[in-house]
Amino acid sequence: MESLQNVADGFAVVLEPTNLLYCLVGVVIGMLIGVLPGLGPAATIAILLPLTYGVEPVTAIIMLAGIFYGAQYGGTITSVLLRLPGEASSVVTVLDGHALARQGKAGTALGVAAVGSFIGGTVAIVGLTFLAPVVAGFALDFGPPEYAALALLGILLVSTIASGAKVKALIAAAIGLLLATVGRDAFTGAERFTFDNLSLADGIDFVPVAMGLFGLGEILYNLEERHRAVHPPGKVTNVWPSRKDLKESAGAVTRGSVLGFFLGILPGGGATIASMAAYAAEKKRAKDPSRFGKGAIEGVAGPETANNAAATSSFIPLLTLGIPANATMALMFGALLIQGITPGPQLVTEHPELFWGVVNSMYIGNVLLLIMSIPLVGVFVRILRVRAAILAPVTALITMIGAYTINNSVFDVLLVVVFGAVGYLMKKFGFEPGPLVLAFVLGSLLESSLRRSLLMFDGSAVGFFTRPISATLLVVFVLVAVLPLVRAVRDRRANPVPASDTPVINREEESV
Amino acid sequence: MPNGSADATTGEPAEVPAAGPAVEPADEWAEDGQPPAGPVANLAASLVTAAIGVAGAVSAVALGLGTLTQPGAGLWPLAISVAVVVLSLAQVLIGRRGGDGEKFSRYSWLSLVGLVTLLGLVALLPVIGFEIPALLLSLVWMKFLGGESWRSAVLYSVLVVGVLYGVFVGALGTNVPHLF
Numbered sequence: 001m002e003s004l005q006n007v008a009d010g011f012a013v014v015l016e017p018t019n020l021l022y023c024l025v026g027v028v029i030g031m032l033i034g035v036l037p038g039l040g041p042a043a044t045i046a047i048l049l050p051l052t053y054g055v056e057p058v059t060a061i062i063m064l065a066g067i068f069y070g071a072q073y074g075g076t077i078t079s080v081l082l083r084l085p086g087e088a089s090s091v092v093t094v095l096d097g098h099a100l101a102r103q104g105k106a107g108t109a110l111g112v113a114a115v116g117s118f119i120g121g122t123v124a125i126v127g128l129t130f131l132a133p134v135v136a137g138f139a140l141d142f143g144p145p146e147y148a149a150l151a152l153l154g155i156l157l158v159s160t161i162a163s164g165a166k167v168k169a170l171i172a173a174a175i176g177l178l179l180a181t182v183g184r185d186a187f188t189g190a191e192r193f194t195f196d197n198l199s200l201a202d203g204i205d206f207v208p209v210a211m212g213l214f215g216l217g218e219i220l221y222n223l224e225e226r227h228r229a230v231h232p233p234g235k236v237t238n239v240w241p242s243r244k245d246l247k248e249s250a251g252a253v254t255r256g257s258v259l260g261f262f263l264g265i266l267p268g269g270g271a272t273i274a275s276m277a278a279y280a281a282e283k284k285r286a287k288d289p290s291r292f293g294k295g296a297i298e299g300v301a302g303p304e305t306a307n308n309a310a311a312t313s314s315f316i317p318l319l320t321l322g323i324p325a326n327a328t329m330a331l332m333f334g335a336l337l338i339q340g341i342t343p344g345p346q347l348v349t350e351h352p353e354l355f356w357g358v359v360n361s362m363y364i365g366n367v368l369l370l371i372m373s374i375p376l377v378g379v380f381v382r383i384l385r386v387r388a389a390i391l392a393p394v395t396a397l398i399t400m401i402g403a404y405t406i407n408n409s410v411f412d413v414l415l416v417v418v419f420g421a422v423g424y425l426m427k428k429f430g431f432e433p434g435p436l437v438l439a440f441v442l443g444s445l446l447e448s449s450l451r452r453s454l455l456m457f458d459g460s461a462v463g464f465f466t467r468p469i470s471a472t473l474l475v476v477f478v479l480v481a482v483l484p485l486v487r488a489v490r491d492r493r494a495n496p497v498p499a500s501d502t503p504v505i506n507r508e509e510e511s512v
Numbered sequence: 513m514p515n516g517s518a519d520a521t522t523g524e525p526a527e528v529p530a531a532g533p534a535v536e537p538a539d540e541w542a543e544d545g546q547p548p549a550g551p552v553a554n555l556a557a558s559l560v561t562a563a564i565g566v567a568g569a570v571s572a573v574a575l576g577l578g579t580l581t582q583p584g585a586g587l588w589p590l591a592i593s594v595a596v597v598v599l600s601l602a603q604v605l606i607g608r609r610g611g612d613g614e615k616f617s618r619y620s621w622l623s624l625v626g627l628v629t630l631l632g633l634v635a636l637l638p639v640i641g642f643e644i645p646a647l648l649l650s651l652v653w654m655k656f657l658g659g660e661s662w663r664s665a666v667l668y669s670v671l672v673v674g675v676l677y678g679v680f681v682g683a684l685g686t687n688v689p690h691l692f
Binding site: 054165167168170171174175177178181185187188190192193216219220221223224225387388389390392393394396397398400401404405408410413414417420421424427428429430431447450451454455458459460461 | 595
């Protein structure tokens with residue numbers, strides 16, 4: 001079978017020493033930044049994008065992917081030990097994980113989380129292996145109308161599913177689309193929004209935008225947050241989960257794997273939503289839900305398994321459709337574009353070594369992470385002793401020098417700083433930077449697909465509804481856009497006092 | 513280590529610092545979150561984004577819209593700009609109670625100072641290379657923004673710049689402007 005041969009070739013790619021090394025570097029960095037509160041995986045990947053210029057595409061993506069799923073492992077550690085989620089996707093782990101730690105069972109929580117993460121990740125890789133080529137094959141027939149509809153739906157879902165103010169997220173996304181139009185118009189050759197600046201004539205590069213909004217914006221924001229002292233925890237003992245612990249969490253791990261896998265595929269889904277959904281599911285089906293929040297092991301096993309499964313499966317839309325499902329995948333998309341590879345359905349057939357190399361590297365990465373999270377957990381806990389005051393300038397300087405090295409251009413560095421300030425302000429005013437970056441990445445694809453479609457349909461928008469797939473996607477788009485409005489109006493009629501209940505746990509909401 | 517870790521470990525060293533009796537997690541998060549930005553901030557932010565939309569729309573029209581059959585360069589930017597304006601105006605209404613974002617605190621000055629030092633680095637980089645500006649930035653961030661002692665700030669700053677030099681100039685051989 002040809003595909004099996006490709007899978008095997010993929011392993012050969014991973015086992016090349018360089019790729020193994022970058023896989024290790026990626027998962028170690030991911031684990032580290034997962035442990036350190038502050039910088040998340042998106043920020044780290046953004047900051048390290050310039051490093052990927054010099055290496056092979058497959059090596060670059062192997063490393064960046066390692067950072068992403070490595071952070072899911074690392075984020076657990078601080079959630080359990082310090083009640084301080086290192087990553088958004090570990091927020092719910094705090095509830096029961098920290099309760100377990102208080103009962104002296106931190107080791108149990110961390111051990112079960114590590115095993116669950118490993119199983120969730122592995123199940124998702126197997127799913128990815130079989131599902132991705134099928135989806136890619138299906139998408140080969142997609143034309144401009146389908147891509148336009150898919151990109152629109154992706155941007156809308158990412159903006160509206162994430163926590164926080166939805167309209168603000170949509171505004172951010174629209175501004176991202178607007179930013180993507182800067183530069184020479186590919187159809188007419190007209191210069192748009194360049195203000196006669198030569199540096200803008202070719203458009204704004206993705207990397208400075210991502211490095212600024214995610215990287216520097218986060219660093220500036222943390223400067224202000226830093227005064228909240230982190231107390232390094234004491235020793236962690238007995239991380240090996242007992243047979244009883246594993247037995248108790250087996251069900252949660254199984255359900256978390258499946259739930260996480262499917263939620264990861266959906267645009268706007270991903271690790272954070274998956275962990276929250278898994279927690280809710282475990283609590284719902286428990287015989288005694290009151291145990292949750294007081295140290296129920298399923299409350300750690302479910303979400304931690306699900307976030308890893310989702311982190312892995314969220315590669316499916318990127319690698320098969322060329323549509324990033326979340327902000328981190330938007331960065332991967334950017335990284336591939338830098339390498340001259342446009343992610344899309346042809347990726348599996350045109351670059352099988354890249355596709356299978358990256359997928360198979362995840363097996364290796366998960367094994368490495370399991371080793372790091374159980375026997376070596378003490379080493380990573382020590383990282384928390386490094387003070388934020390010392391780390392902040394290090395990350396800032398790496399960002400600045402890295403930004404320069406992309407094109408040897410001071411203008412790029414300035415762009416990073418400007419977008420860093422924008423990113424900081426967006427955070428302060430409640431705008432998510434994720435939708436902006438995602439929309440920015442998809443902007444030119446969306447515009448060119450729309451314009452090609454209009455040419456195809458002779459200027460009639462009805463044409464979109466004559467093709468089954470684009471019609472379905474657009475109907476879903478309209479439903480996603482309109483349903484929340486309808487629901488809000490109905491709620492307001494039902495109870496005149498506007499209720500501010502949101503289904504997802506939202507830090508900003510809770511702090512009223 | 514400064515006193516930060518000392519008071520955390522005054523209890524049993526093997527125990528994770530516990531924060532009093534078990535409270536609902538939602539309340540626990542509340543204590544370290546900052547107050548939301550409020551209605552004025554929402555109005556200001558929405559007006560700024562609306563202004564971006566209006567500016568975008570005006571320039572888009574100037575670019576030429578073309579027709580649906582032959583779209584001009586400005587048609588798509590106009591469509592997005594209109595969306596920005598509409599959404600911003602909707603946000604003015606929706607967010608009038610101001611439930612999201614974060615108020616600026618006295619610590620926000622730290623971020624502003626940080627931004628100014630970064631701009632300083634950008635200005636000096638092409639003139640005198642990265643070493644001296646990076647050293648100064650690192651010192652300011654560690655000593656004044658981070659509250660480190662002079663001793664550790666100087667020590668770590670020199671170390672950091674040295675390592676960056678080793679990595680970016682020595683190992684990677686990048687073209688980042690350097691003095692030495």
